[in-house]
Amino acid sequence: MTPVAAERVDFGRHYDERSPITDELRDGQVHMWYWYDRRDDASLTEAVLRMTRKVTDTLGLRPGEHLLDAGCGPGETAVHVARTTGVRVTGITVSGFEIDRANERARAGGVGDRVTIQYGDFMDLSFPDDTFDAVLALESLQNAPDLGRVLGELYRVLRPGGRISLSDFSLESAREPERIRQFMAAIELRELPTLAQWLDHLRTAGFEVEEYTQCGPRVFGRKAKYVEAAMVRQRELVEKFGAPALAEFGRRHHGFFAPRRDQIGYVIIAARKPYR
């Protein structure tokens, strides 16, 4: 699906405004969930943590390696990965709220010496070539103003033989385009590639694709499970943020669930920068 708007969105402001509630609701993970079926009674926190595990497992991280978490959110992903694999993580985001929250979370989680979160725009990275052993882009490339350029930057900062894992939305069916338009507008998507287009983007940037999956039926397809699980937290959120802020959060996301369950896919792709 082609871009909805050519102008550049201020994603720093976008996440400064939305991440505090999402951070609370999904325990520091600003991304989608994974439920096996309607009877799966995992909490929302567990369902989003499943996605973190699925996307990071494909990196095969080893103690001492250096990971770039590109578009890191409020930090739970970086903390989880540092704790469970022993890697060093540098996370970048354009949101001031997320930088503060993520650094605080890393300190509280006892991995402040191995997790550093800083401001960084993945369109123009400040790191030298070949800096990282691995790159994670967990639902952040959807915000790229120019996907080719961002993938080029991520390729440049990875060492030869380094791995990248990304996850993001994909277009599965463009019928009823108005529903897709509303979804894209709700989260300011410029582009909604199909799985084949995601793979093309990676290969064009020079990566060798090694593994991919499309698990949309267990992700966007389980939107009813999300609504059910989020409702359980509603009172707590109203107490913390107030009813007007919560209503505004809902208004901003109006349209996100407009597509039919099978129209929005979710891809997880693992690829490698070739060895020299």
Ligand SMILES: C[S@@+](CC[C@H](N)C(=O)[O-])C[C@H]1O[C@@H](n2cnc3c(N)ncnc32)[C@H](O)[C@@H]1O
């Ligand atoms: C949907 S959130 C995902 C956050 C995190 N990966 C997670 O799973 O919790 C998208 C993230 O991408 C970041 N982002 C958006 N545009 C960016 C840019 N140009 N450079 C770096 N990060 C960016 C946002 O600040 C936000 O942290």
